Amino acid sequence: MKPIHDQNRSYWMQTAGLPSFAPLTTDAEADVAVVGGGIAGISTAWELARAGLDVVLLEADRLASGVTGHTTGKVTALHTTVYDTLRTQRGEDAARLYAESQSAALEHVVDVARELGTDCDLERRPALTYCEDPEGVEALRAEAEAARAAGLDASFVTETGLPYPVAGAVRVENQAQFHPLAYLRGVVEDLVERGGRIHEHTRVTEAHGGAPRRLTTATGAGVSARHVVVATHHPVFDHARLATRLTQHRDLVIAGPLPPDQDPQGMYITREGGKRSVRTTPLGDGGRLLIVTGEAFAPGTGEDTEAGYARLRSWAQERFPGFEVSHRWAAQDNSATDGLPVIGRMRAGGGNTYVATGFAGWGMTGGVLAGRLIASLVTETEDPWAALYDPGRAGAVVGSASTFLKAQWDTGRHFVKDRLDTLGRGSNGPVDELRPGEGTVVRAGGGPCAVHRDDQGELHALSAVCTHMGCVVAFNNGERTWECPCHGSRFGIGGEVLQGPALRPLERRDPAELGLDRGPDPALDPDGSPDA
Structure with a gap:
C-alpha cells in the first residue's frame, strides 16, 4: 500500500x-x-x-x-451566520445586498453550465448551518430570521437529513453543489x-x-x-x-464512498468541534462520495495535521458507520477582518x-x-x-478593530518570537530524532533552517525564512509542506512555492555543510518504525 x-x-x-x-x-x-x-x-x-x-x-x-x-464545491448564499452579523454591524441593506449578490452568483453558475452544456454534477440541494449544542440554538434562530429578512428562502428547523440529531439549524432552499473543475x-x-x-x-x-x-x-x-x-x-x-486585513486558515478534507440510501440530501456545516462540513457528490457507479471537512487551523503554526486527519476520520466513522477514507486533501482560505x-x-x-x-x-x-x-x-x-x-x-x-488588531499581533509575534525560539519548532524536535517523513526547524549556519527527512532517510535543508516578508516557516506533517504563519505562503520540501503571496522559493541549504547530515537513525526501519 x-x-x-x-x-x-x-x-x-x-x-x-x-x-x-x-x-x-x-x-x-x-x-x-x-x-x-x-x-x-x-x-x-x-x-x-x-x-x-x-x-x-x-x-x-x-x-x-x-x-x-x-x-468542497458548495455553491450557496448561506455562509454559516453571516447575515445576523452583517445586519448587526453594517445594517439590513448590507445583508440584503450580500444575499442578492451571492444568490446571483449561484444562479449564474447554473446558467453558465446550461449555456455551455457542461456536465459538472450540478445538483440543487438545501444548505444548512446547524448546531448540536442547545446553547447555539438562539444564534441560529437569529440567523434564520436575518437571512429571511435579507431575501433568502430561509427557515429554522430541528429535523435534518443527517443520521444524527441536531439541536437546530438554519435551512436555505434551492442552493447548489457541483464538480468545480x-x-x-x-x-x-x-x-x-x-x-x-x-x-x-x-x-x-x-x-x-x-x-x-x-x-x-x-x-x-x-x-x-x-x-x-x-x-x-x-x-x-x-x-x-x-x-x-487578511487572515488565513486551512481545513482538512476526507472523502469516501457512501451508499445512496445514506445520503443526507443536503449541504451541512457547523462551527462546533473545530468546524464540520458535510456534503456528497455522485460517483460514476451510481453511489455517492461523502465529503467531510473540518479541523480548521492557521497555517505555519506547527499543527499536527496527521492527528487532525485522524480526528476527522473518527468523527465521520462515528456519524456514518462503515465509512472509509478513499481521498484526503486540504484547502486554504483567507478572510478579511470585517x-x-x-x-x-x-x-x-x-x-x-x-x-x-x-x-x-x-x-x-x-x-x-x-x-x-x-x-x-x-x-x-x-x-x-x-x-x-x-x-x-x-x-x-475600524468596524472590526479587535479582529484587525489580533491579526497584526499574531503576525508581529511570529516575526519576532519564532526567531528567538527556533529549535524544534514545528511538529518534531531535533534533527537527529527525525523519522522518515518528518520535518523540523533548527538554528544552523547562523539562522533558522527547515530540515526534512525523506522516506529514504535522506535529509533536505532549506532556509526557514519565508521569502515574502521574512517570517519563519513551520512543517506540516500531513501534507509534507513548509508553511508561513504570517500570510499563509506554502512551500514544498524542495523549497518551491506552492502557494503565495511568496514569489520566490526558499533557499536550499546543504545539510552536510551545516553539520546536519548524520544519515538516517540506525534505530529506525525505513518506514520510520523502531527496530524490534
Whole structure:
C-alpha cells in the first residue's frame, strides 16, 4: 500500500483534468491581464472575453490546482451566520445586498453550465448551518430570521437529513453543489474559443507602471496590459497593504464512498468541534462520495495535521458507520477582518489594477461574483454590489478593530518570537530524532533552517525564512509542506512555492555543510518504525 501522503490529491483533481497550456515565452500585449488561474481568475477572464476584450490569463502552476482544486464545491448564499452579523454591524441593506449578490452568483453558475452544456454534477440541494449544542440554538434562530429578512428562502428547523440529531439549524432552499473543475473545464474551453490566451507555469514576479502596466514573469517574458486583475488568493502585489486585513486558515478534507440510501440530501456545516462540513457528490457507479471537512487551523503554526486527519476520520466513522477514507486533501482560505470579500479596484498601485480575495471559505460563489463584478468595473458598467465589496470601503478595518488588531499581533509575534525560539519548532524536535517523513526547524549556519527527512532517510535543508516578508516557516506533517504563519505562503520540501503571496522559493541549504547530515537513525526501519 502506498503511503497516505501519496494520496493527498483531491477527488476533483483526480477526476476532471483541465486542458494544458504552454508557459509564456515571448512578450505579449492585451487589454486585460489576469494573474491567477483559480475560479476567480478564470471567471473574470471569461466574463471579459465575453464582453469583447483581449484577455491573457497567467497561472504560476496548473489551472485550478490551488484553492479551487481543493474546495468542497458548495455553491450557496448561506455562509454559516453571516447575515445576523452583517445586519448587526453594517445594517439590513448590507445583508440584503450580500444575499442578492451571492444568490446571483449561484444562479449564474447554473446558467453558465446550461449555456455551455457542461456536465459538472450540478445538483440543487438545501444548505444548512446547524448546531448540536442547545446553547447555539438562539444564534441560529437569529440567523434564520436575518437571512429571511435579507431575501433568502430561509427557515429554522430541528429535523435534518443527517443520521444524527441536531439541536437546530438554519435551512436555505434551492442552493447548489457541483464538480468545480468539470464546471471550469467548460468555461476554459469557451474562453479559448473566444480568443482568450492562457499560459500555465508562468509566475508573475513584478508589476510596473500605470496604464499600460507591465508584468514581468519568471519565464523572462512580459505582458503589457491596460488593466491587471490580481486573483491569486492572497494578493501577490499588495500595494494597498491588504495583508493587514487578511487572515488565513486551512481545513482538512476526507472523502469516501457512501451508499445512496445514506445520503443526507443536503449541504451541512457547523462551527462546533473545530468546524464540520458535510456534503456528497455522485460517483460514476451510481453511489455517492461523502465529503467531510473540518479541523480548521492557521497555517505555519506547527499543527499536527496527521492527528487532525485522524480526528476527522473518527468523527465521520462515528456519524456514518462503515465509512472509509478513499481521498484526503486540504484547502486554504483567507478572510478579511470585517468578514466581507475584497473585490474591486485597488486604490494604490495604479487605478487599473483590480483584486479578488477574502472569500472566507465561500470561494465558489465569491469567485464567480468577482468575475462579474470586476468585468463590470473594467467595462464601466454599473454594478449594484460594487460598494459592498470595494477594497477601499469605509470602516473595513475600524468596524472590526479587535479582529484587525489580533491579526497584526499574531503576525508581529511570529516575526519576532519564532526567531528567538527556533529549535524544534514545528511538529518534531531535533534533527537527529527525525523519522522518515518528518520535518523540523533548527538554528544552523547562523539562522533558522527547515530540515526534512525523506522516506529514504535522506535529509533536505532549506532556509526557514519565508521569502515574502521574512517570517519563519513551520512543517506540516500531513501534507509534507513548509508553511508561513504570517500570510499563509506554502512551500514544498524542495523549497518551491506552492502557494503565495511568496514569489520566490526558499533557499536550499546543504545539510552536510551545516553539520546536519548524520544519515538516517540506525534505530529506525525505513518506514520510520523502531527496530524490534
